[in-house]
């Protein structure tokens with residue numbers, strides 16, 4: 001199947017309710033499943049990635065029930081009380097990188113034999129970054145054919161988590177080599193089950209959803225300074241969670257409204273956690289008109305956003321901003337293609353190990369639409385077509401099964417001279433199943449063919 005995005009003449013108009021935050025939904029499912037007691041989760045993202053995590057939690061022994069009605073479903077989870085009851089299962093995490101990496105941390109403290117696998121894309125992604133600190137804490141892992149995992153090599157799925165062996169996990173001081181929220185989360189989830197203190201030192205800011213949610217579930221976690229977190233053993237207690245709308249999903253709508261002349265789009269209740277809202281800074285610096293309503297902060301800061309059409313210019317993206325908007329680079333590159341001047345990104349080699357090699361796949365797709373760019377090992381220069389009064393061509397591109405690339409190309413199709421046909425776009429369902437319907441509701445012309 002191809003996703004076809006046809007050029008549109010009018011602006012995008014209206015309001016849509018963007019679905020729940022993927023990062024927060026994964027964490028809510030896992031912490032509620034591990035805690036003592038019954039938790040209710042409001043606004044939980046129902047998409048393929050988070051469903052894979054929830055199914056894994058059920059397989060491990062959590063009891064999951066849906067309450068409420070179709071308009072406002074409530075996810076009710078009875079947790080396992082700190083010990084998973086099913087100790088010999090095989091979990092298929094599909095495309096869910098966050099699901100598998102955080103589960104590796106949680107399972108590290110559990111006396112279980114759990115096999116973890118995923119789809120072709122997830123099976124290509126590096127897992128050594130997660131396994132190394134967990135091995136230091138005393139957790140044991142093996143490859144699917146039974147070879148013990150060591151510190152030296154890179155590993156990929158399938159993997160088997162064997163738990164801590166005869167000794168309990170021990171706390172460590174871990175200096176993360178990369179600013180990765182997934183690595184930080186995995187170490188914290190193991191650390192809350194370990195003897196002694198676990199200290200995580202991060203080289204740059206990464207999203208702090210784990211810290212916030214662990215605190216919300218009663219974990220003994222402390223922030224020592226901007227880069228250092230400490231966790232000690234403590235049981236998790238059930239808690240209710242309200243999941244804000246996903247700013248990463250919202251970014252496609254913000255970009256579409258910005259790029260399409262005459263647009264005015266409103267998005268209520270978007271999560272704007274400062275460790276995660278770099279896309280808003282990028283949009284502002286490029287000249288977008290995104291208005292933020294007043295921010296309400298419960299466990300996570302949330303506000304309404306409104307985007308109107310604006311002319312964009314190219315910018316140099318500061319390297320320290322990169323982790324803060326790491327998932328938004330496909331749509332940033334798409335916007336850069338229609339901006340005036342050059343947009344430069346460096347220090348973003350992590351983009352090569354996401355759901356696809358996002359630097360390569362986006363560069364290939366943009367080139368097919370006539371965009372001039374130069375790819376570097378850790379970034380890209382995109383030369384905006386507006387500078388040369390150039391026109392974005394239509395044509396066929398390949399999203400390589402990467403949801404965020406598919407959605408970025410769909411946004412560009414609206415401004416191209418001819419339809420953009422996107423192959424391997426079905427994975428949009430991993431994070432934003434309502435994307436096509438919501439875009440069309442605002443005035444886009446997207447169709448599966």
Ligand code: S3P
Nearest residue numbers: 023098179180181182183326327
């Ligand atoms: C995520 C962290 C990021 C991000 C991913 C979700 C999370 O990955 O790209 O989509 O929920 O912790 P890294 O931690 O590997 O940068």
